[in-house]
Amino acid sequence: MEYKSVLTTCPYCGCGCNMFLQVIDGHLVGTLPSKTHEISRGSLCIKGWNSHEWVESPDRLRTPLIRGEDGELHPASWDEALDLIGSRLQAIIDDHGGDAVGLLSSARCTNEENYLMQKLARAVVGTNNIDHCARLCHASTVAGLAGTLGSGAMTNSTPDIPLADCILVTGSNTVEQHPLIGSRVILAKERGAKLIVVDPRETPLSTMADIWLHQRPGTDVAWLNAMMHVILREGLEDSEFIEARTEGFEEMRPVLDRYTPQVSEEITGIPAAELEAAARMYASADKGCILYSMGITQHTNGTDNVKSVANLALLTGNMGRKGTGVNPLRGQNNVQGACDMGALYNVFPGYQKVADEAARAKFDEAWGVTCSDVTGLTVVEMMHAAHDGKMKGMLILGENPMLSDPDINHVREALSTLDLLVVIDIFLSETAAMADIVLPAASWAEREGTFTATDRRVQRIRKAIEPVGESRPDWRIICDIAGRLGAEGFDFQSPVHIMEEVVTVTPQYGGIDYERLEEGGLQWPCPSPDHPGTPILHVDKFTRGLGLFSAVEHQEPNELPDDEYPMTLTTGRMMFHYHTGTQTRRTPALDQEVPTGYVELNPEDAKRLGVNDGQMVEVKSRRGKIHIPAEVTEKVQPGVVFIPFHFAECAANLLTNPALDPVAKIPEFKVCAVSVEPVKGGA
Template identity: 50%
Template sequence: MVSLMINGYECMVQEGTTILEAAQGAGAQIPTLCFLKEINEIGSCRLCVVEAEGEDHLLPACNTIVREGMKIQTESPRVVAARREVLDLLLSNHKRNCFFCSRNGACDLQKWCNYYGVEESRYIGSRKKIERPPKDSHPFLSYHPELCIHCQRCVSTCENATGRHAINLGKTGMFTVIDVPFGDDWKTTLCESCGNCAQACPTGALTEKRTKQYRPWEVRRVRTTCPHCATGCQMDLIVKDNRIVDVEGADGPSNHGLLCVKGRSGSFDFVHSPDRLRYPLIRNRETGQLERATWDEALDLVASRFMEIKKKYGTGSLAGFACSRSPNEDIYMVQKMVRTCFGNNNVDNCARVCHSASVSGLATTLGSGAMTNPIGDITHDVDCILLVGSNPEEAHPVVGMQIREAVQHGTKLIIVDPRKLGLSQYADIHLRIRPGTNIMFANGMMHVMIREGLVDQEFIRERTEGFEELKKIVSDYTPEKVAEVCGIDKDKLIEAARMYASAKKAPIIYCLGVTEHSSGTEGVMAMSNMAMLCGKLGKPGCGVNPLRGQNNVQGACDMGAMPDKYPGYQSVMDAAVRAKFEKAWGVPLNPDTGVFATDVFGAAIRKEIRGLYIYGEDPVVTDADTTHIIKALKSLDFFVLQELFLTETAQYADVILPGMSYAEKEGTFTNTERRVCRVRKAVDLTKDPSFDIRLDTDIIIDLMNRMGYPQKKMTSAQIMDEIASVTPSFAGISHQRLDETPDFLQWPCTGRDHPGTPIMHVGKFSRGLGWLYPTRYTPPAETPDRDYPFCLMTGRILYHYTTRAMTGRTPGLMEIEGSSFIEMNQKDADRMGIADGEKIRVSSRRGSITTSARVGTRVNEGETWMPFHFPDGNANWLTNAALDPKCRIPEYKVCAVRIEKISG
């Protein structure tokens, strides 16, 4: 500790603390303009200067480390005079049009000028000599150089926080200028449109264009959690007159103030979209048209028809899907409704088609099917990152930013993915394996680790079982054999094994490139095996870390929206567990495992499932083999959808119940790192007389009562209390506690005084000993042949989220990326005479679509890749619904297709 005096008061601070940090801790205010902690600490503005006894010069507080015995004055006459001089000089080149500036009232320069009484500059600035036009061609961002004070916050944010390097320092003669990518050529720049630079700007120089719609004193801020991917970014919704007008990043534990373009610009337009569902709809059986209905008419019809089907065809004839974008409390009520009213366990969520392999695989090998370490832990202060089948720059952008930052600070990066990713340019090794060969790759890595003595024998001996059998299996996976099957260089495989195994801190991070295969569960187990062999579990900076896709897909599984698990992954077949829920819910419960979501559609075609309730999912767009999904929905006797919009799936519904968005309700999301994050109500659209919508949990509760179950009405907070009462891993979680805990809580959180569990499996695995599961490589269910010679992979892009129900209603995002495309290798395109941007036909054994060719080198020869977001060419008309035998996940990542030029 270091002792010093600040403004006459003695302070004790940690060695290495800056004067600014010490002063803030002592309650002394020091103004800053350029400073951003750990991002921009260059000390260029000199507004933070302080006086230190014995020093000839004033010291910049932001980057001067305290010394023993220092005596600091933060507001001495000399300091105040210096700060006024700094502000005076800055104003000399600053166009003072505050009345018209969108940052009026939120400008740091304006704030400190007012504070120190600097109204005009005494100097004639050089602004006219370097005057440049604004750059405002970008759909979201604009730059006005006459308001720039050259603090370099934007440059450092883009470089050090997001790792993008899209904003640079330039020169105009003798003057330094900020070169921003918002001109006419913005589409060709490195800019990801995240807007973190604009949030960092202390003046009105760099802004989000929408800030012109409001002034700070006109709005209120509501802290909530981003509704897109499962990173769990904290953000403030900016609300004016019951309308969300902007979003700002907040300092949450997983994002530290950063947001991606979806979070910042795609999280609120859809809330106020003119095509929101505004009242219940019932399909007229005679005309086939959807017609407006009252709530009583709609709910009575839904309850009566479901109960009629149950009575006539038995309890197994009904099924329900929960929404992985909705709060935990909503999901809990959906699964409770299915179990207490339908009388079965036919409840599921979209994790079935994305990360059910993670739930199943990690639960088998470790005892818990969830991410083992926090995001911050696996992207900061780690030696090596093994990134497998994951493109976080686009699917989890804020995680991608943190990985870029980690690499800039010296972290080694190994990428295992068939495609060339944006992160590939930073990678030490990129193993571009053939699609569907993840297990072959992992077993090859383990072969090298064992052969070269790189495994942790003590960890294997004390904490695992199954080593000898696994060792025998992987002995056949020589680097030469693996290289041939995977299509990679054997020496790079060996180097990757050495690099990962020898690193002290090395997390495995993976995503859908591992899970969405007919062998997805074993692919996940192979990731777990690698980590266990090297003793990299239950430790900081290590672990097996699946990045969950949707904002609350982790929570949907946690809440028991699964056919074989109650909330908290408690087995429906365990008599003692079932008895506990029967006592809590007051009804007998079905002991049999229900039907998985991907099997429901086949069961509907066979008339085994006759009634289906879907809350907030759009399987016509998201599920494999669209023709099969549509046939199934048409085969149902009765189909109910609870939604925000008339989606593709809504075209087949008999009743549509309008729900509320995340911004209109209270609740929680559980992000990919098991962190339970608050969601808060920001707007109330029921104040608009054109809306006749209801809270989703109220809809579900009313349906439960109409179907004969006496469910009392509960608030979201009360529902979470019930969740805690029946779910040991959530026992210590409540809305009140989350509101009082800055970093929220990570389950397991087993009591009111339990701090939560950042790192899983410390000292002991949830299942006792970790199981080194004997994984064996099996080829994909469908591979290219003479008729369908190309392999198709699918995935997400940066600018859209799943079905575009939210992001597609933001015009700027559609301007950046608004239509379907397929990536082809340049050599394949040249051979077929296909030009970049040309319309082509893509066909599989299940369907045919038209899309645009995007020609380059991102995919290997013989391979293609498509996003599934766009209705003008949805890849899921082509994909193969071959299911993993363990978790029933479809094989989205490997599908044989044919590509043809369109004549004329």
């Protein structure tokens, strides 16, 4: 008998829990949380505990697949598949230029693989059309916080959240989406910290909050401004901090003057008195910590929302100390790292701007090429370009836009227009099923690398078992594709060597190497080998120097309810499933908890529509319609419905609105107009 207990990092959310995969005779038999790890501390959520269950699923892709003349996907050898990709991709580049190709990288993959994907795009294909699903979750954070603070990442660390005296949670269902951060909020509350939740929907945290404000979806700037209005009116701001560490305050003030709690009440529906109480509670805490997530970012004014959140923390001096800060909770295991590695249309690794000539020169030299200065396309823009016939080929790594992107009908049309679609994945996802060539990737339990957790914590993942079938690690596949395109600089023997190149071009990662990571995670910025890492950003000064206040005005969502589509749809996730469900829906313990989707409907609306709990309803928007069982619940307010987006058979994203935030290009997943009616003959 061979038994191994392999320390690795959880493949799901951005908490970054560490666990031991339990391996007997080369097969995964269980999971144990690490007791000595700072984040997991002997615990995991239900997804982490069962993360081994899908790895050896019979559904795993085991060989490359090529679409034959009969229109079906057929098994092929690696050489056939790679040669075909090489020749067809090269033909597109030769005929239409590199910008006719788009690459989607993956926040589920390692830093090393994300680095290679953007290098493949920029140094080999010759395009900045590289993006990934951070566009769909925290693009507005990256843009908004980079502008106000200089760094678009969580300012503080997960372990210091419980040190706060007051925690303000908005647009984050923390317990379900970041369970081991949510549990810290619960424990902090139990020990006496104040808890304010601002969310249109009831969540496990809202039910235990001291104050729960439920705003009309898409009105965050209004209540945030009004909160600051109250703080200034009552003299609760931190004048010393504003004076010493910030700029732009005077320019912002006149805007705040207009947002009285009464004005906010008219816009948001939050009673003025409750808002005032919340403002006092947050502002009078010595250490106030803000946690936010996609309820803030996924709006056409997402960047403004983020800036507004930052304003609130700056105004009260809640920055640079333990238990304070502005903390965007990043959704995926490595979405922080995928951004850090420059898998974004406008930045190289380390957020060095493509538009910056000096940055381009640096990468030209490092890679021995001339990088394009043409601005790249983002996720949704790539789909538009494909739809319009301007984009000819796409290479998609571990993403499933056919379920995760807004307006799926449009995505389907776009992808089917392409001359070449290559998908690298572990399962035949809805997107992979449309591909011309599918390459089977090794799962997280079958390869080496690093993930960067939401608190900028770079941690190892380790190989526990051999890749199933003929699957190969993503980094090797990317190198092989680069090789088929005749590129040099991709002859890496292992992720260790890739990281050695990453650190030379990514200042924040300068001091990171695998040997140091053997002792545990390191939080960037970690610029040099002797640097201990940075648990808290902006301690003495902001990354950009001074913190910048931004005057921000309320702006209505792109699509509002009307007579034809009288209700507001908001979308999100749940504890028991993860994103497009390719892994969690193949996990018996999770599938049995929640086997399919549902639409949450307030009892008042249900009564008006004549809908019973569990009954099939049709939810329709301007873009599509789905049939889905109703869950009649007071979790949602009258007039608002909620659908989790994990389920292909009742996909929320057939309905959502692809309208974009003009700065961050993030779509408005959190608000669109829909109609709901019972399905005739539905039980």
